Amino acid sequence: MTVIADPGADPTAPDAHARGRVLASPVTGQEFVLLGVIAVLWVLLGFSTPAFLTAGSLQPLLVEVAPVALIGIGMTMVIITGGIDISVGGAIMVCAVTVAQTLVTYEMSIWVALVISVAVGAGLGMLNGFLIAYGRVPAIIITFGTANLFQFLGLQIFGSSTVNGIPSTLDVVGRGVNGRTLGIPHSFFITVVLVALAWWYLRHTVGGRHLYAIGGDPVAARLAGVRVRRRTLLVYLITGALVGVGALFYLAKGTSTLDQSVGSGRELAVIAAVVIGGTSIMGGRGSVLGTLLGALLVQTVTSGVTQLGWPSQLSDLFVGLAIIVAVGTDLLRQRARTSATRSQR
């Protein structure tokens, strides 16, 4: 706690690393740590279960990562603005069952299915966004409510307990051979492309940067000319649209039936990935790259536990611990930073 006598010392300090660069580092410390942890896990698992580092093991892993990371893009944006969306599980169900039913009834291409799914998802997201941005109600409450509504809607569309005889239209994004090119699952590829796009959007566009401002201080952001309501509506809408895409991934599981458990509990899995990825639940800070890595870590642990022959549910314990460790280290960093700033006063 030393008072810096010469304030000139403080501005010069960042000189070394920031000169010549227009923006802060593209990869955060937390992301490097996550990459390291994942790498270490892969090596360890590769040694202990030789089957782990084979295509037959890694491809399903990536297929599982895809929808969580994809929907995680939207959730990351939502959480950056200081909100949350508990309703994505229900929304997944609505999109998946809508597409399943139309596929069973009508013959259509995957593109039509995609349009339907995204439109439905975006509609649900817009309902959330509208209630949150214009109803001035905490996001957590509204999405708790709409989670129930969406489940109702989904179950209504189900009609019976399962949808049977779904054609193989969606196999291109599924887990089978049709779903891969050069060994890479299409769903994962699509996810990576969208993550890159979102990363660019959050980092380089006015709209993206404004999300951080909203999460930091919505009132100050509004005074600075940020269109807070419109942006808030938009992030929930984007989340809904991504749910529409992700629902296709869930639907293309390789079986011709869809049961009512689709989407159940996914909201928490997505939030877990986002949080492990270093996005602050308090808003104002986060990255989609972290979310992708968070989802990858969670799935690595899940696959690893199974392949080691441990009870599969044990993986949840590690997920819980991962959240504690990821958020805990972040808290420590924040605390060190605030006390450093304070001591400069």
Add this chain to the structure above:
Amino acid sequence: MSAPPDSGLARLSLTGVSKRYGGVRAIRTADFTVGPGRIHALVGENGAGKSTLIKIIAGAEIADTGEIEYEGAPVTIGDTLAAIDLGIATVYQEPQLFAELTVAENIFLGRELRKGARIDWATQNEQVVELLALLGLPGSLSTVPAGELSIATQQQISIAKALNGRAKVLILDEPSAILTDAEIEILFGVVRRLASTGVSVIYISHRLDELFRIADEVTVMRDGETIGTYPIGELSVRKIAELMVGGELTEHAGVRTVPDGDPLLRLERLGLQGSFHDVDVDVRPGEIVGLYGLVGSGVAEIASTVYGIDAYTAGRMWLCGKQIRPRSPRHAGKLGIALLPANRKLQGMFSFQSIAFNISVAHLPLLSKSGAFVDRLRERQTAVDLIKQLSIKTPSERQPVGAMSGGNAQKVVLARQLVERPQVLVLAEPTQGVDVGAKEEIYRIIGELADQGTAVLVATSDLSEALRIADRLLVIRAGSVAAEFGPGATQVDVLSAAAGGTAEHSDITGTTTLTTSTNDGTSS
């Protein structure tokens, strides 16, 4: 009194401006003119109308009467955006930056430069580097997240942000209150540089001594009126102080007779790193000691340290002859120390809870049966008694305090401190935001409490309050005791001691009532 400065065409001038809030006249009549490239200080006591005048210029309030001319043409400033469009920028005391965004982003937030879909980082940064250079700051700051900067640097960034709208008038609202001396020097460099480029600076400060290093002219406000504008060369700290307080006589409560005895509370060379140091204060039972200082002088921190919000880092503290070191408010409370906090809404009130709740919440062990259950009968009785004793105006003790007026709410928070008569009562800004009637009642209550033997320490930045209530007054400046006054002190003396005091600019060193206070001088 004196005419506006002869700086050619005025950039901004206000004539005959007045403003009422409900029944309160915040500004009776104000005239104010600032020319291009001038640094124009605006001074006055709390409640003199400075902040209202600033709000009118910044578009945050609209004047009831009067005219505003900007660059020779009459204008109406309907809202803050209109002010910004005109080129009037305001920097408030606490920097409001987004911690996670870089300096450049903060400066351009809401008016980003684009290149296609993308933000044009390169051009934006170039302009920020220029802007920073204008303020004498290194360009490399541009890409640093604002949250990583010191408060002083953040404030300079706020100035840069304000200027980015090509401001021609820059209002600085007490910028120095939160800065260290070295940081203030840098700020002054920035301000002078801006003025030399033609920006008109309106500078508000309570630290009168610093005006002599920065201001070209000074406008003094008193009781909602502008008393006059003077070139700085005609002034001294004492002269400004006289203008601020006017010729009025200080009203004392009448000299209280303080019983002799050993001090109940004794601070001995007490210090808190970064806030205050070497503070010696003795408070005897039944005595009311005032600590007067400007915002940022350390007065508030002394009060909160005595109450254990921070544990002191130097010196010693004694209570009834025993050395103590309060680590938390809970600890201090157990020792018999109570605090009326400075920020009522944030630190004092439980807004949507009842009056009874607000009073009893700090005394649950006393107002309970076996510690676990609230003794509702006694809780109610205590609340009803205190409502009567403090003349709190309310139909029932079940009313939520959030709906009460400032004075009444303050009495409720004060009532909380009186449930168990504390040995030491510390009051921080006891009448801030309180109407005149309630003010007098609060003073009466404090006096009665002292009469019962409580040692009272009043920490305040309100001059007339300090003089009105204290048996003995210590003036705190820059974190240590600058002077001590007995009951005969005048406003001008006290203000000069608190706000200035360097030999070149003031003549207070010769004042007889002023005693240097490393010893524990006794009153009378």
Add this chain to the structure above:
Amino acid sequence: MTTTVPPTTPPPPRPSKKPPAAPTEQRTASIGSGLLRAVLTQRVVLLVVLLVAVVVVNMLLSANGYLTATYDFDYLASALIDAVPLVMLALAELIVIVSGRGGIDLSIGAIVSLSGMVFGFAYQQWGWPFWAGLVLSAATGTVLGLVNGILVAKLGFPALIATLATWYAYKSIAVVINDQKPISGKAIQGLFSSVNDKNVWLIGDWIPDIPLGVFTYMLPVVVGVWILLARGTYGRRLYGIGTNDTAATFAGIDVAGTRMRAYALSGLIGGIAAVYLVAEFSSARTDLGTAGNGLALPAITIAVLGGVAITGGIGRVAGVVLAALLVTWLNLGIQLSFQGNEGIQFQLLALGVLLVFAALLNGVATRRYGGTS
């Protein structure tokens, strides 16, 4: 905050719940707006109105033969078997949400699962007496809740994150602790009548068919929480820290300790509810509180519907109990209006609509009257 008061003349600030002897002409004029205000700002009033409406409408429907079974008091009473865990867990959420700083307990369902498994071990496999099993289950829940409390109150984790993490961890342990198998047997199966017996001792003949569990589990917890919050010194501290953290610190309250205890209490109630659910299902299931959507979501929903402000400091036991009854009896009516499974889906709809409606109403009430209570 109301702005009806001119700044210079302080009283009278905001009419109280029972206006103390208001002038008669004002009273007659404002009965309508007063009623509206009561419904909007007093959640308990709104819930009572809704509850009566639901029961009356359903009884009328039933009398006219629109429902698949008779919607009478006996039926209402026997449906309470579902309300018991709902009320208990919603009260657990009430406590943590009132504690403020974004308080919430997502892990409550997992706490129920794990405590239930521990109870299963003790009561079925180790042959402990019932009371000892109950105490162990409650203690387990308390410890699990305490972990949440330490994470949130002492280490500064956001409650949502801390309890999300422990939700994962606890539910995982609950499953693997007995090798993914539920615990059941004679002892546990014998417990069913202890929660569902309709012939309550002494008064059984005089009241509708209320299941025993209402008296042995729900009422003690309701009364206990009510005493703690409305009559206990702990309640004062809890509402204090939930209303204003900083002011509570200045008033000498142990903020972190009080908040930590809130989470421990939530766990304690979870541990008791676990025993009830084990008895109701006659089995200590590994996913007792986490199956499907889990028990946390409905519990939080009921709490919010009962008028608990997610921002902390506001919420009453009566509101939560009424909200749980409303949902239970509304669900019953819905169930009887449909054949088969359809009813369950419409229950989701009803819950969702009620919650969104309640949340929007809170917003309106805040803007118009300065808040709900």
